[in-house]
Structure formats: C-alpha cells, structure tokens
Amino acid sequence: MKWKNWFFLTCSLLALGLALGLRKDPYEILGVKRSAASQEIRKAFKHLAKEWHPDKNSNPEAENKFVEITEAYELLMDPERRKKFDSFGITEDAPAFTNKPDYSQYRRFDPLDDLFGFQGSSFRFHYQDRDITIFHKLSVTTKAYENHLVPKSYRTPYLILFYSDWCFACLQMEPIWRRIMEELEPIGVGVATVHSENEPLLVKKVGVSSLPLMVLLMDGKAMHYKESLFSVQKVVEFVRSKFPYKLVQPVNDENIEMFLNSWTDNRVRILICENHDSVRLRYILMAYYYRDRVAFGFVQVKSLHAKEVVQRFKVPLDKDTLLLFNENTERPVASLSMPDIPVKTMHDIISNNKYLLLPRLSSQAMFDALCPPDSARPRKRLCVILVSQNTPYHDEPRQVLRQFAQETSYSTERVRFMYIFKERQTDFISALTSGQNSPPEPTLHVVIIWRCDSKRIKYDWLPEDWGNSEQPQWNATRERLSTTIQRLLQSADALSYEAIVQELIDEHAQGMVGRILNKIFVASEYLRDNVTKEQLLPALSVVGTVLFIVVAGYFMAYLVRLEEEKIAKSSSNGMSGGKLNNTQQQLKLHELRPETYNGMVRLLKPGCRTIVLLVDQESRKELLIKFHKTVWPYRNLSGRNKTLMFGYLNLEKGLEWYKRLLMLSLPEPRDLNINPKNCIGTVISLNGHRKYFCMYHAKHPESMKGKGSKRMAKMTKRISNYEAGTNGAFMGFETSESEDTENSDLEQGPPVKNGVNSDRYSNVVFKENLLDGLANWLDRLFEGSTYRYYINYWPDFPN
Numbered sequence: 001m002k003w004k005n006w007f008f009l010t011c012s013l014l015a016l017g018l019a020l021g022l023r024k025d026p027y028e029i030l031g032v033k034r035s036a037a038s039q040e041i042r043k044a045f046k047h048l049a050k051e052w053h054p055d056k057n058s059n060p061e062a063e064n065k066f067v068e069i070t071e072a073y074e075l076l077m078d079p080e081r082r083k084k085f086d087s088f089g090i091t092e093d094a095p096a097f098t099n100k101p102d103y104s105q106y107r108r109f110d111p112l113d114d115l116f117g118f119q120g121s122s123f124r125f126h127y128q129d130r131d132i133t134i135f136h137k138l139s140v141t142t143k144a145y146e147n148h149l150v151p152k153s154y155r156t157p158y159l160i161l162f163y164s165d166w167c168f169a170c171l172q173m174e175p176i177w178r179r180i181m182e183e184l185e186p187i188g189v190g191v192a193t194v195h196s197e198n199e200p201l202l203v204k205k206v207g208v209s210s211l212p213l214m215v216l217l218m219d220g221k222a223m224h225y226k227e228s229l230f231s232v233q234k235v236v237e238f239v240r241s242k243f244p245y246k247l248v249q250p251v252n253d254e255n256i257e258m259f260l261n262s263w264t265d266n267r268v269r270i271l272i273c274e275n276h277d278s279v280r281l282r283y284i285l286m287a288y289y290y291r292d293r294v295a296f297g298f299v300q301v302k303s304l305h306a307k308e309v310v311q312r313f314k315v316p317l318d319k320d321t322l323l324l325f326n327e328n329t330e331r332p333v334a335s336l337s338m339p340d341i342p343v344k345t346m347h348d349i350i351s352n353n354k355y356l357l358l359p360r361l362s363s364q365a366m367f368d369a370l371c372p373p374d375s376a377r378p379r380k381r382l383c384v385i386l387v388s389q390n391t392p393y394h395d396e397p398r399q400v401l402r403q404f405a406q407e408t409s410y411s412t413e414r415v416r417f418m419y420i421f422k423e424r425q426t427d428f429i430s431a432l433t434s435g436q437n438s439p440p441e442p443t444l445h446v447v448i449i450w451r452c453d454s455k456r457i458k459y460d461w462l463p464e465d466w467g468n469s470e471q472p473q474w475n476a477t478r479e480r481l482s483t484t485i486q487r488l489l490q491s492a493d494a495l496s497y498e499a500i501v502q503e504l505i506d507e508h509a510q511g512m513v514g515r516i517l518n519k520i521f522v523a524s525e526y527l528r529d530n531v532t533k534e535q536l537l538p539a540l541s542v543v544g545t546v547l548f549i550v551v552a553g554y555f556m557a558y559l560v561r562l563e564e565e566k567i568a569k570s571s572s573n574g575m576s577g578g579k580l581n582n583t584q585q586q587l588k589l590h591e592l593r594p595e596t597y598n599g600m601v602r603l604l605k606p607g608c609r610t611i612v613l614l615v616d617q618e619s620r621k622e623l624l625i626k627f628h629k630t631v632w633p634y635r636n637l638s639g640r641n642k643t644l645m646f647g648y649l650n651l652e653k654g655l656e657w658y659k660r661l662l663m664l665s666l667p668e669p670r671d672l673n674i675n676p677k678n679c680i681g682t683v684i685s686l687n688g689h690r691k692y693f694c695m696y697h698a699k700h701p702e703s704m705k706g707k708g709s710k711r712m713a714k715m716t717k718r719i720s721n722y723e724a725g726t727n728g729a730f731m732g733f734e735t736s737e738s739e740d741t742e743n744s745d746l747e748q749g750p751p752v753k754n755g756v757n758s759d760r761y762s763n764v765v766f767k768e769n770l771l772d773g774l775a776n777w778l779d780r781l782f783e784g785s786t787y788r789y790y791i792n793y794w795p796d797f798p799n
Helices: 002-020 026-030 038-052 062-077 079-088 111-116 133-137 142-152 168-187 200-206 232-241 256-260 281-289 304-313 343-352 364-370 392-407 426-432 474-490 512-530 533-572 578-583 594-602 620-638 651-664 708-720 774-783
Strands: 158-163 190-195 213-218 221-224 248-250 268-274 294-300 320-325 334-338 382-388 415-421 446-451 456-461 497-500 589-591 609-615 644-650 683-687 692-696
Touching: 026 038, 026 062, 038 062, 062 079, 079 168, 133 168, 133 190, 142 158, 142 190, 142 200, 158 168, 168 190, 168 232, 168 281, 213 232, 232 281, 248 281, 268 281, 268 304, 281 294, 281 343, 294 304, 320 343, 334 343, 382 392, 382 474, 392 415, 426 497, 446 474, 589 594, 589 620, 594 609, 594 644, 609 620, 609 651, 620 644, 620 774, 644 651, 683 774, 692 774
Parallel strands: 158 190, 248 294, 268 294, 382 415, 589 644, 609 644
Antiparallel strands: 158 213, 213 221, 268 320, 320 334, 382 446, 446 456, 456 497, 609 683, 683 692
C-alpha cells in the first residue's frame, strides 16, 4: 500500500513539474555567468550553435539542444526579458523558462478599471513593461544638435530617435532601441534622442512627420529611416547603405599594387582581411572616421582572386586581420589579427601611424597637424620642408629625404620632415623666398621653419641643393642639414628670417565637375528619402501634364509656322527683282490686300506692329529694293516672335483705304482729295491692338531738318490746319478742290540748268531720295518718340 502511495506521489510531482514548464537556467545552457555582457553571451551562443547544429551534429538530441540554446540566447539578448528573468524567473515571451505558476486566471483588482470603465475589457496599461527614461537620458536640444552632433557627424555617424511622452509606439520601440545601442554604440555609432514636443524647431528642420522616427546624421545631413519594421538587422543595413561610395574599396591580386602605391593622395594604406562576403560595419566606421588620412581596402581571404595577397602577407583565414602600410609595400608597419578587432585598438594603431613617412603639405589642415603653432612651448618644433615639383624626376630627392628622416633619431614632437609642391602652393613659397639669402630658384632646396603663430613663421634655407645620393656633395649636404637641426634644437638661437604666410590651398578639394555631381547625388538622395510613394504619383502626373502642354505647344507652333511659310511663299511669287528675291526667304514683304488685311492689321497681338510702304506700279520695284535694304537690320524681330511684320501697299488698289485711314485720324471729319503721286514713298507703322499709326514721309515734319525741339508741336498744328492749300501735302492729300492732281512734288530726277539745279525744283523730292530719312525715323519709332495718330477703329479694306 505504501509503495502505491509513493508511486502516485512521484507521478503527481512529475506531472506538476511538466505542467509548470521547469527547465534549465538559460545561463547554464549557454555556460555564462549572470553578469556576462552581450558580447560574451553572443560568443558563447555562436560556439554552441556551431557544435549542436542539426546539420553538423548527428546526435539525436541535437535538434532539441539547438532549440534550447536558441531560446536561451534570445531571452538573454533581450534586455527587458532578461531583467524579468533575473528578478522573477519568468517572462511572458518565454514560457519555457517559467519557474513560478501563472495566476493570470485570477483577476486582480485595479482601481483604474473602475475609473475608466475597463471592467469587462481585456485592454490594460502595462507601464512596467517599458522604461522610457532611457530616452530622456539621451535627449539633446536643438543647440546641442547643431553645435555638437552636426560637426561630429563628419567623423562619427549618429542615430537619433525622435519621440514624445504619450507616444505608445515609442514605448514599444524602447527595447529595440536598447538592442540597437548595444549593437552599434560599441563599434562607433553615436546615439541620441530628441523630445519632439520640447524641440519643435528641430522637428521642423529635420522634417519629422510621424513618431517614432529614426534619423541617421552623417556629413551634416539627416537621412530618415523609412522601413515600417524596426529591427537591429534592418537598422544596420540602413546605416551601411548611407556611407560614401567606395569608402572601402575591394582589393585583390590584380589591383593590390595600384592600391598600395597610390601615395599621391597623401594617405596611408590599410588592408582589412576577412572571411566575409562584405566588410563588417565596424571597419566601415573606422574608414569613415579616418577617411582624410587613411585609404581602406577590403580583401576577402576565401576568394580565389586574393590567394596571392593572402600568401604574400601571411594572412590567417580564421581571423580578421588589419595591415597598415606606410610607403613600404613589402612589409606593413603594423599588423593585427583577432576574431573581433577591438575598436579602441584600431584607433590606437591608426592614430600613431596616420601620416606618411614623408607627408606632403597639401592643405592648411595638414600644415596645422604636422607643424602646429607653438610660441608658448619652451622648445621649438622644427619643420624640415623640401621644395619639389609634381614630376617623377623629383622622386629620387624625396626618397633621399625620406631615408634621412628614417635614419635620424629625432622625435616627431620636435622635428617633422615633409615636402611641398612648388607649382601648387605658389603663395606659400613666394613668402619664403622674399627674404635675403633666399635661393633664386627654390626647387630642390630645403627650408627649416618654426611657426610662431598661425600666420607668422621664422625660417632658414639650406644653402646647398638637395639632390640624390649619387651627387658628390651629398655627404656635405646631409651633414649640413643634421648640424643645422642640432644647433637649432639645442640652443636658443632663433631662425634668421621671418615671413607672413597665407593659408595653404586644399589640393584634395573637389573640382567644379565633382561638386556638381555631388550636388546631383545629394539631391537624388533627398528626393529618395523624402518623396513617398503616395507623393510620387501626383508629382509624376504634374510633370507629365507640363511635358504634354510643352510638346503640344511646340507642335501647334510648328503647324502655324508651316502655314505662314506657305502663305509667304505664295505671296513672294508675285515679287520680282533678283536682289529682293534672293533675300526674300529671310525677310518677307507681304502685300497689304483684302486676304492679308486682318492678319497684318486687325489681328495683331499686343506689342506687334506692321510697317507698310506705299508704292505704285511704276515705283514698286525700285522703292521695294531700297525699303528692303533699310529694314534689313530688323529682320530678327520679324522671325518666330513676329514682333514686326513688313509689307507694302499698292496705291492703285488701296488708295480708298488709305484716304479713310487719314480721315479717321483728323480731329474733325473732313473730305480729302488725295494726290497718289505725293503718297509714294510714305511708310506707315500700324499698331493693330492699340489702334494707332505712325507716319514717315520725306516732307513730314518729323523727317525735315531744322525744326528743333518744337518740331512735334508744329507738326500737330500743321495737321489740324486746313486753310492753307498745301499743309497736308506731306501726308498725300490736298484741301483745295481746284488743285491739279496730275502735278506732283515727285520727279524722276533733278533737272540741271548750267550745272546748277533750278530754283523751281528746290522743294521737289526726287524718287531716289524718298526713303533717305527712313533709317533715322525707324530709330525714333522704336524709341517711342514719333507722333501717334489714334483712330477709333480700323476701316475695312476695299475688295
């Protein structure tokens, strides 16, 4: 009986244990201490996962063991779940590690339920699940963002989270933000938060449209995280995608020599050798931090195209390797191999070797770093500079100075060796050669300088040329340089000469084309980050509409031009004269007749005018040729814009229209008798839109000389006065009914009597002189100083 009772008790305890889900401690599963850091937990997980992976382990328990290891890793890598497990031994997301019973079926009393009426609802506030105080601890102001984060972003990228207190999505973001911090902050990504309600100006500047919003600040530009899912992997991919193009360039057997020998950019070389398909983020961040001084290359050690590189530098295949080269391609200056190279170790190695053995003064920043002002220092810091040119012929002298610098025992804090290109830093060299005893040609000479302050330096030139080691005087030159440096370091003697120098030119600055391409790239990045799919369709619709309108407008203009050319061609067929026809294609003279009247006068657009010459059949050929020659300089205004249109009126067909036009311009209606002979050579400018015309005639007051400043007033008075018999003759009409219309002031040529023109012809204007003053009148016409005759309407043209 007792045996049965013990058996029943044992089974009950076993069932109870299975029901409660008691399992091993996650720390025991991974074999780590409770105080283990995230990196230690991750390392233990990788080791156990490789060992117990079902594809690599044939043990029947391998699958269960692998699941157990994975669950333990997920629990301990989640800060919130790990905190709950350490405190209570239970988490709601991992029931496999529960070691206390679940009392959720027994509802506890909560006064908020009665207050807000949630008695029958499953909705509950879980303030204890999220701790938003981490956002407040990392919060920055607008001033701190602009004065600290933006300048630092040129070397260290920053992830910034915009949040607010009553944002429930921000509360859910808190554990993910913690994991992002633990993953990215140790390898060199800065993190910060911004309280959107406290910093409205910064929210507006960055363009925050919803919360929470994650922004990557790099090179002073804020780039939005657009993914709807927040995860560490997605954020890492987002950060990787925003680094400059080819920040770390691939290196293999084919381009290894070109990469290591490209010292002209004044940067040391670092090779990152990994067993990964792409370079890890920690090394990209290091390359971004030192991009001004170091060129990074990536070698995939398992690649078939990198076997020679791996063998040449004895790179291990199971570790990450860093190789630093400083003007010696055969042997690296520093070498380090570890599974995960610590960030601090990389900083120490690069900081101590970030300058070439013989660097070039290529910018003011380089000058300040290599040769800083030190007037307050008790001991002088000397800078030994070789003046050379950017030519292969000067490689040997530079190499000689490089060897001299390596063989000497001077500390870099006391003596720095460098060289400069004379043709690129002309102002700097000119300042150093302005003193006495300066070499007339400074090329391949050595100058020793000491910077008193940012602008003022003291210097001495080495008398001898700095040639190569094969020259006879090489030993003497070397000895002179060594003696001079020792004397200046050990004594209080000041350098002989002083000069004021300007800032050095940045030789690595982008050119015009590079800046334009960079602007285009930045604009495309901005549009990609800020234009959503919902905004893209309306934008494309607007662009398509504008393009359609432009294309349709050009097509209509093309059709109109074809029609005008057709009309012009048909009208030019009636024109005769070789000289006129040869230029008719570029300057068309249209005949004013019933078919063209509306287009040439009534339908003119605002700002357009038609200039018409009055001729008869006898004078038509001669006057049209001279008229065409006079108006030829204005042909560009008669092109596509049609600002001006030129034509002629045959008085035998349009005399009645011309008479009606003159009568409409009179102050009082009167009947006129027109003498067509006096109208020949008249030019009228018609403004169809504003209904006025201007007139040229050889006897018009505007065309006659000697009238002075009162010409316009007298002209108007003459037009209005009809008592005299000939006051209107210049316009082509007479007020006397008895005037003989056959007589005219127009003659074929000046009759000569005894070699002198007769007095009876002193007021006669001959046909060849009718258009002599037209050019001057056209100038006044376009200046707006000609008299305007306004009318109420344009008269009909007779059929």
